[in-house]
Amino acid sequence: MDETRTVNVGLIGLGTVGGGVAKLIARHHDEYLRAYGIDLRVRRACALEEERAAELGFTGDAFTRDWRDIVEDPSIDIVVELIGGEHPATEIFEAALGQGKHMVSANKALLGRHVERLAALAAENGVQLKCEAAAAGGIPIVNALEHALVGNDILCIAGILNGTTNYMLSRMDAEGLDYDEVLADAQRLGYAEADPSADVDGFDAASKVAILSSIAFHTRVTTDDVYMQGIRKVSAADIEQARDMGYRIKLLGIARWTAAGIDARVHPTMIPEDHMLANVSGAMNAVFVVGDAVGETMFYGAGAGSFPTASAVVGDILELARPIAEGSAPAAESEPYESRVPVRSIADLETRYYIRLSIADQVGALAPVVAAFAHAGVSISAINQLHDGETTGVADGACSVVFLTHTAAERDVEELCRALEALDEVASVASVIRIEDVEAWSAGAEKND
Amino acid sequence: MDETRTVNVGLIGLGTVGGGVAKLIARHHDEYLRAYGIDLRVRRACALEEERAAELGFTGDAFTRDWRDIVEDPSIDIVVELIGGEHPATEIFEAALGQGKHMVSANKALLGRHVERLAALAAENGVQLKCEAAAAGGIPIVNALEHALVGNDILCIAGILNGTTNYMLSRMDAEGLDYDEVLADAQRLGYAEADPSADVDGFDAASKVAILSSIAFHTRVTTDDVYMQGIRKVSAADIEQARDMGYRIKLLGIARWTAAGIDARVHPTMIPEDHMLANVSGAMNAVFVVGDAVGETMFYGAGAGSFPTASAVVGDILELARPIAEGSAPAAESEPYESRVPVRSIADLETRYYIRLSIADQVGALAPVVAAFAHAGVSISAINQLHDGETTGVADGACSVVFLTHTAAERDVEELCRALEALDEVASVASVIRIEDVEAWSAGAEKND
Numbered sequence: 046m047d048e049t050r051t052v053n054v055g056l057i058g059l060g061t062v063g064g065g066v067a068k069l070i071a072r073h074h075d076e077y078l079r080a081y082g083i084d085l086r087v088r089r090a091c092a093l094e095e096e097r098a099a100e101l102g103f104t105g106d107a108f109t110r111d112w113r114d115i116v117e118d119p120s121i122d123i124v125v126e127l128i129g130g131e132h133p134a135t136e137i138f139e140a141a142l143g144q145g146k147h148m149v150s151a152n153k154a155l156l157g158r159h160v161e162r163l164a165a166l167a168a169e170n171g172v173q174l175k176c177e178a179a180a181a182g183g184i185p186i187v188n189a190l191e192h193a194l195v196g197n198d199i200l201c202i203a204g205i206l207n208g209t210t211n212y213m214l215s216r217m218d219a220e221g222l223d224y225d226e227v228l229a230d231a232q233r234l235g236y237a238e239a240d241p242s243a244d245v246d247g248f249d250a251a252s253k254v255a256i257l258s259s260i261a262f263h264t265r266v267t268t269d270d271v272y273m274q275g276i277r278k279v280s281a282a283d284i285e286q287a288r289d290m291g292y293r294i295k296l297l298g299i300a301r302w303t304a305a306g307i308d309a310r311v312h313p314t315m316i317p318e319d320h321m322l323a324n325v326s327g328a329m330n331a332v333f334v335v336g337d338a339v340g341e342t343m344f345y346g347a348g349a350g351s352f353p354t355a356s357a358v359v360g361d362i363l364e365l366a367r368p369i370a371e372g373s374a375p376a377a378e379s380e381p382y383e384s385r386v387p388v389r390s391i392a393d394l395e396t397r398y399y400i401r402l403s404i405a406d407q408v409g410a411l412a413p414v415v416a417a418f419a420h421a422g423v424s425i426s427a428i429n430q431l432h433d434g435e436t437t438g439v440a441d442g443a444c445s446v447v448f449l450t451h452t453a454a455e456r457d458v459e460e461l462c463r464a465l466e467a468l469d470e471v472a473s474v475a476s477v478i479r480i481e482d483v484e485a486w487s488a489g490a491e492k493n494d
Numbered sequence: 495m496d497e498t499r500t501v502n503v504g505l506i507g508l509g510t511v512g513g514g515v516a517k518l519i520a521r522h523h524d525e526y527l528r529a530y531g532i533d534l535r536v537r538r539a540c541a542l543e544e545e546r547a548a549e550l551g552f553t554g555d556a557f558t559r560d561w562r563d564i565v566e567d568p569s570i571d572i573v574v575e576l577i578g579g580e581h582p583a584t585e586i587f588e589a590a591l592g593q594g595k596h597m598v599s600a601n602k603a604l605l606g607r608h609v610e611r612l613a614a615l616a617a618e619n620g621v622q623l624k625c626e627a628a629a630a631g632g633i634p635i636v637n638a639l640e641h642a643l644v645g646n647d648i649l650c651i652a653g654i655l656n657g658t659t660n661y662m663l664s665r666m667d668a669e670g671l672d673y674d675e676v677l678a679d680a681q682r683l684g685y686a687e688a689d690p691s692a693d694v695d696g697f698d699a700a701s702k703v704a705i706l707s708s709i710a711f712h713t714r715v716t717t718d719d720v721y722m723q724g725i726r727k728v729s730a731a732d733i734e735q736a737r738d739m740g741y742r743i744k745l746l747g748i749a750r751w752t753a754a755g756i757d758a759r760v761h762p763t764m765i766p767e768d769h770m771l772a773n774v775s776g777a778m779n780a781v782f783v784v785g786d787a788v789g790e791t792m793f794y795g796a797g798a799g800s801f802p803t804a805s806a807v808v809g810d811i812l813e814l815a816r817p818i819a820e821g822s823a824p825a826a827e828s829e830p831y832e833s834r835v836p837v838r839s840i841a842d843l844e845t846r847y848y849i850r851l852s853i854a855d856q857v858g859a860l861a862p863v864v865a866a867f868a869h870a871g872v873s874i875s876a877i878n879q880l881h882d883g884e885t886t887g888v889a890d891g892a893c894s895v896v897f898l899t900h901t902a903a904e905r906d907v908e909e910l911c912r913a914l915e916a917l918d919e920v921a922s923v924a925s926v927i928r929i930e931d932v933e934a935w936s937a938g939a940e941k942n943d
Binding site for chain 1: 636644646770800828
């Protein structure tokens with residue numbers, strides 16, 4: 046370590062995360078040099094606003110508005126893409142990898158759709174592509190899957206992968222508020238965007254499920270393969286009912302390795318209140334991972350925010366910088382995932398269901414409803430009429446009734462819901478929430494001696 | 495990856511963990527080859543019992559009773575030491591590292607005392623020493639500290655690092671049992687050893703605190719530097735009182751970076767019931783880590799057991815095996831930790847305290863007790879006499895009284911306890927439990943934009 050060379054980073058994007066990365070590297074420069082022998086500098090940053098760049102210390106030659114200046118700069122070793130979205134991020138990846146630059150990115154939307162193609166491009170060009178921050182923000186889960194847990198067959202990943210929706214569900218639970226009230230408040234406080242769709246409809250979590258399952262299962266799963274249902278239909282009444290039954294409702298991203306293919310889905314999920322994931326509240330994230338050898342593990346932390354995400358980005362940068370500082374090169378990205386494990390259709394899911402119906406409040410209304418369950422082959426384990434005041438948005442002359450099922454097939458429940466909607470006695474199928482069999486997540490793990 | 499060479503492991507010790515490692519490598523051989531291009535084999539195993547070795551497939555040349563046969567075998571790339579204890583483990587380390595073998599070990603007792611010296615020996619010999627399994631069993635915390643979180647200044651590590659004591663405290667909490675009852679049951683069920691001292695007196699957890707703080711803070715902390723108090727004095731009454739106050743009692747290993755040096759200690763600790771660590775129950779372990787950038791994180795999993803520990807060992811082996819399989823060599827261990835950050839004395843700790851006294855059940859007994867607090871400069875925030883039947887082991891004519899203090903200095907509380915023991919009115923100082931200020935763990939973390 047007597048002779049080290051400066052490792053130059055090119056930073057594209059100086060928003061929340063990019064700004065955090067710039068500050069973190071500047072503040073820790075001397076320490077990275079002393080502790081790891083890495084003289085790490087942001088050589089050049091690309092942003093739209095010159096003023097923002099200047100605030101962060103990027104002026105003159107160190108600032109550019111054109112990302113091409115970064116990817117074509119021969120002095121830059123590592124290109125860090127933090128602008129998000131599909132374009133021009135795709136063009137940046139292609140150009141930077143083509144120029145033989147190692148890349149670090151937090152772009153979950155792009156990587157959720159194209160991680161395999163971009164990893165293959167990195168491999169072709171003899172460079173590495175790292176994306177810890179795209180999988181669960183500051184939580185070091187990609188590193189764990191690729192290194193410390195690499196001796197395991199990963200059996201299941203189940204995570205609270207979106208902070209906005211976990212914040213909303215936590216407040217609905219703690220304060221008995223309904224979805225609309227909490228959303229408005231979350232938007233006011235900056236926890237939710239003006240257009241909350243990517244969060245509340247599950248797209249953000251589905252992108253992360255795609256990235257995590259591609260890495261964990263050594264196969265290709267894209268965001269479009271992941272079944273997605275958001276939290277818009279979850280009501281305060283559902284949350285209270287869940288609590289009475291000993292459950293919490295969380296928006297989970299689940300990826301399981303099963304004999305019939307990969308089960309990959311995002312939806313509101315009832316889990317037992319004593320499960321580790323049930324106690325993750327507020328905007329925090331957590332990823333529960335089951336490996337055949339290690340058994341049950343969980344990784345908890347901030348899934349977003351400027352410095353937590355920067356922590357993951359800088360961790361990736363330093364991994365690449367170590368060999369560069371010593372005058373060698375990081376290993377090229379491995380040729381990706383030859384295997385093509387099919388992703389199961391959600392219709393093949395078998396689980397228990399919580400179904401809340403708005404039913405005509407009249408004698409005899411229940412009979413045709415119960416008959417519809419029987420006809421669809423969905424077995425009922427409990428029926429519970431909710432008391433007045435427990436639900437909002439119920440039509441006049443209707444009441445809310447909760448049905449719990451035994452294990453049923455999703456395709457049968459879908460058919461059931463269509464049949465229920467067609468009944469005169471049913472005003473609406475207000476919510477359908479899957480009750481997860483969390484014990485099944487560990488099926489296939491080794492028994493300890 | 496077209497041409498790979500076999501990576502040969504020498505395994506010393508075929509007990510619970512060694513057996514798990516042998517099985518894991520055998521079962522996953524084809525997968526490691528297919529997924530990572532690593533042809534990993536246990537070339538030779540050393541054990542005392544030939545029968546055990548044969549059961550695991552080590553016969554003939556692949557079995558030896560002499561560890562020297564392993565460390566001197568030129569075909570062996572990586573020596574894995576899983577016998578534990580100080581001797582002959584020390585001699586194995588010295589001989590294997592001297593022979594230029596990379597090493598993997600789960601030996602917390604040895605590494606807690608000598609990690610720095612052994613890492614220096616590895617560096618001198620141009621090889622690597624990896625010890626993920628020694629820090630928290632299957633939980634991949636060393637890897638996280640050395641890689642994904644490497645961009646952070648680590649501010650605090652607080653962990654449930656011993657499964658036996660967490661199992662015991664969980665059952666005391668859930669069932670209202672006292673220490674002796676639970677210990678007997680834990681021994682019967684195999685959760686505690688016949689001589690439980692290394693677990694219940696905190697030595698095992700203190701070894702792990704030493705290893706984790708050496709790695710996290712880039713300095714030398716040995717087990718002997720870590721203040722240690724076990725759970726023998728924790729009673730069902732204390733646990734119930736804690737619960738009434740909104741706390742749980744956990745045996746925590748705590749390592750904090752403070753301006754006055756490193757605060758490193760193991761003791762029963764009261765933490766708020768809604769803290770993530772409070773919900774870790776049974777024999778499971780968890781490590782709460784605060785980094786200046788990432789903020790609060792937690793890593794949860796099995797801290798012991800044959801396959802979870804093997805998961806960590808095999809993760810380390812595969813990391814070393816990757817470059818070897820490709821015909822290059824793993825980087826040598828870095829020259830260790832130049833810095834010598836002092837470890838603070840426990841006497842310098844300032845926190846709140848829960849103190850339970852057995853006091854003479856007579857009018858006027860409280861006055862000299864309260865005077866003793868005042869004299870020692872320890873300010874009382876609450877006094878609560880426990881009801882009959884809440885405590886066991888209280889002398890006739892005495893009653894249990896709980897005192898909660900405001901923030902006080904440990905040295906003053908020590909003096910106070912000596913003064914209390916000397917009072918005629920005090921039959922005994924039954925327990926002193928620190929109430930941790932968990933908010934302070936995150937002091938110094940960056941504020942997010």
